Amino acid sequence: MATVVVLGAGIAGHTATAFLKKELGKEHDVIVISPSPYYQWIPSNIWVGVGRMKVDQVRFPLEKVYKKWGVIFHQAKALSIHPNGDENTVKPFVMAEYTKEDKAGVPLKVEFDFLVNATGPKLNFEATEGLGPNGFTSSVCAYSHATDAWEKLQQVFKKLENGEKQKIVIGTGHPMATCQGAAFEYILNVAYELKQRKLSDKAELFWLTNEYELGDFGMSGAYVRRNGYITSTKIFAESVLAENNVKWIKRAGVKKVEDGLIHYETLAGEYKTQEFDFAMLIPSFAGAGLKAYDKLGEDITSVLFAPNGFMKVDADYSPKTYEEFNIKDWPETYQNPGYKNIFAVGIAFAPPHPISKPQTNPNGTSIFPTPPRTGMPSGVTGKITAQNIAAWILKGDDSLKHRASMGKMGAACIVSAGFNLFKGQAATMTVNPIVPDWEKYPDYGRDINYTVGEIGLAGHWMKLMLHYMFIHKAKGYPFWWLIPE
């Protein structure tokens, strides 16, 4: 009997768990360690942040689902990996501590044959002074943050209704933050809500971003077919913002936030400030901060993890210039090079390098987005890793034949721009592949037939459909496995 331990129950970890249990059946143990009792469908946090969905519509308790599947669940936070065991333990193990109220802080030791690290990002608010729900800005990165953002936004709406002018700033809160898509979605939803309440004329909206050009989205931008032209996502994004009366500040690295004042550096090296009444800024992401120790207790964290805390996998981490970036640098199996039974999926794996062109200002501050890893690649990497581990356990096949590289895989990002079944809208953006392949597609870096940028009601329906489909899938309802990642 083999034991597979999955760290994290987000999109990547939960998908891996579902497929592991489906393939391995009762003969083998699948154990999940995750600090929250809930699964959350993060993309719909945007709608929680504008009051269109309640928290319980975007999350559900994991315990019941895992019980039904026969998965062992520990509500705990992983702290360290011991891939060679220790002096008293032959097998590799993970050390964690319970987060469940009645056991909080109690240590937990779980041995494993295979480990899937799907711990996602640490929301690194501390990297920017004054950023985040404990500082002066809001966030929508977790459902609790989104609820808090909605409360603050309602106060802004009240002030606007009373005739007060308000400044709303949305974007990235660190010079190297990623996940621009989520912030972009939020600003469009806020603009829509203002319009619905006829308050747009009193509110001033700003898009504050570390992108060199709008529409970069941490993936070097893209080209889309639009109205008979091939257009860059710069034009696409600017057009959407201009239509919604949003001003923008680009090439800006936020360094510090005070009450009502954002301090940022520009790529030109200037130090500037922006006032705000409400701000939602995405923090930088880091790895979950797991440690690793060898048999004798020596710290081997740097063997398993990159300096940013994400886990090393089968990527090419040798330093390269933008011109040397190649899709072959991107991982395909998500296997740790040092320990063949350890994998990292979703946001938890260390990317080889950025996708956007690295930019540094005269003061030495790097201002550009790090690579995004959206829901689709997170789910896909979780699934193929589960399939590879199952093949290894069941057939002794360690060839890892299921492969998925961000240089080959596409992604769809449906940016909601207003929640209403007939008046709602969304910008549907698809890119294929995620990492541009300039050798295969010398003109545009991607397959222009599958790179779409389109705004309309259909996008809103798709976004809503995806919400219900993915919750259905995550709950393991009938035929869940037919729903693609």
Added chain:
Amino acid sequence: MENKNIPKVYYEESYPPVPTKSVKFWRSCVLWQTYRFFVLNFKVMKIVAFGHN
């Protein structure tokens, strides 16, 4: 908070294309959008299906 007296030129926001009435109409036309819904879903499904092996 638009200042109606300032001409809308020489601002970054004044350069990008903005949709005309007809573009806005098609964006919310239920029949056309139903068709686009199927087209876009088809494209997304193809991307997902060919993205990994």
